[in-house]
Amino acid sequence: MSIEVVEGSSASEPLLGADEELKGRSPRELAWRRFRRNKVGVIAAIFTLGTLLSSLFAPLICKVLGLDPNELHLDQIKVSTGLPKAYLGGISWEHPLGLLPGTGRDLLSQLLYGSRISFLVMILATVATLFVGLLTGIAGGYLKGRVDATIGRVTDFLLAFPAFFMIVALAEPLVDRIQRLGIAQGNGARILFLIIILTFFGWTGFSRLIRSQVLSLSERDFVTAATALGASRSRIIFHELIPNLWAPVIVVLSLSLPGYLTAESVFSFLGIGVQPPGFTWGLLISNSTQYVTNMPSFFLIATVSLVLVVLAFNLLGDAVRDALDPKADK
């Protein structure tokens, strides 16, 4: 314990040779130790990792289980109602989560394959947001002056924009534009649109956070020292500033990953995102609402999957934030 208390003070950057005597731990090691002690966080991390992996290896898993997301099981569907013949939405050893009404497709494989597009949008939009936010945040915070003022104005302007409205309003025309330019077709164009537009309206908050961090970092002694030693701008940015920005980056990751996952499902739900025959979680949920009174299991499985993943991301995010906060350790 006593060693960890030192961490917040200036002694965490020890003099040469001090670490041999004291066996000091870097803030990173301390954060890792704190994280490992948080059971909820570890479980959330394992769950998140498992979900991501099973999404990545969906074809393999489906092959092992003998499931095909596109195979129709019309023989197991009642012609009159379109519902699965078997009890509980057709849940069986063969189809662990049951069948989709109407087409008789296997729900588990649909969820697994559907998660790939949902997660793809989530991850790419987050990466793009991080990139734009880091670029503008560092530019504004480090270069200051006119650059900072310009970025600030653009941020103000974008924040005044009703983002949700614009996404809804621009979906059709922009997807059309992307298709005409020949960048991507069909659902590819829709996925691209979602990623671009989510990033376009999403980077501002992150940029502000990074800017404030860079502003305070660049006043710190080690940056002044680097400047005094004649380090170039790029050296200061890449070797002094960026390595110290990973805490806010992780915080933003933990917030924007679940945010974008929900956003994708919301837009698919509203009919703006990916269209059938493609499928994502949002589309599955939207589809399941039609059968909610006759076949609640479909609706519950689809929504609970989404909520569980979002919950796991949130819990993981909380745990990481706690681990990164030296004050959290009492």
Place this chain on the structure above:
Amino acid sequence: MINYVLRRLLYAAVILLLVSMAVYAIFQFLPFDPAALTCGKNCRPNLIAANRVRLGFDKPVWEQYWLFLSGIFVGRDYGVGSAAFSCPAPSLGYSFRQNACVTDLIKQALPVTLSLAIGALILWLIVGIGLGILAARFKDSPIDTGSTVFVLIGTSLPTFVTGLLLLIYLTLKNNIIPLNFDGYVSIFDHPSKFFIYFLLPWITLAFAFSAIYTRYTRSAVIEISGEDYIRTALAKGLKPKVVLRKHTLRAALAPLTTLAGLDFAGLLGGAILTETIFDLPGLGRMSLKAVNDFDLPVVLATTLLAAAIVVIMNLIVDLLYAVLDPRVRVG
């Protein structure tokens, strides 16, 4: 102070003008012929041409923009002779899909959205702040744990999932809150029907927001309770209740006005999801329908209205903040 207000007003006006230009430009450069969209399947070249002149799409872009802007202040006339009609000020354009002035459409939809947003705001402020204070006062007690769970669920459940769950299990399956077939009724005409009509939408919206507000209030109250001036207040013998009300809460809740103002502004533009799920004829559903119908004037108007509300609310919130928190200096 007056100087500051004037400057902020000017800034807000500039931002609004820029947003209107941007939105207008975006819709101009879309790959659609607005005149061809006016008649749908019945389109013939001469009808398109006639509509183009009638609605002013034959004029250059900047002139159309000017007509749109001036229409807001002086109203706008369309067509000539016996086919002429006009939308009085403030005119936000003419919906050729619904054959009505956009302003009239908004006038119908606004009360619904307003009722939804105000009701939800009241509900989430009471629940969020109340639960936040309780959780902070009784830190590490079952109440605190309960509030943590509430916050987690609230932030993890997307609004459309909450809405659907409530709708399905409270109305469709168990009929606890009866399904309403009468549509929107004003609170002044029929208060009880009004409350039943909006109850589930309010809960849906408030659920997600109150979770965020609970988390915020809890951490703010805990943080401020450790400040020196709180200890001073307690040490000089003030009752803990008075300290909480007059010293802790005032400091903790001032930043919440910013948050609440902006969240509220976002909802006034139209709670698209909630309105879609509960089929409320508000601004959000109107604009979503307009998007699907390619009813461009309506989309343009609702987008601009939403932007205007955000900009104005931003201004109000900043001014209010300066009044609530004496540490904030304006100028």
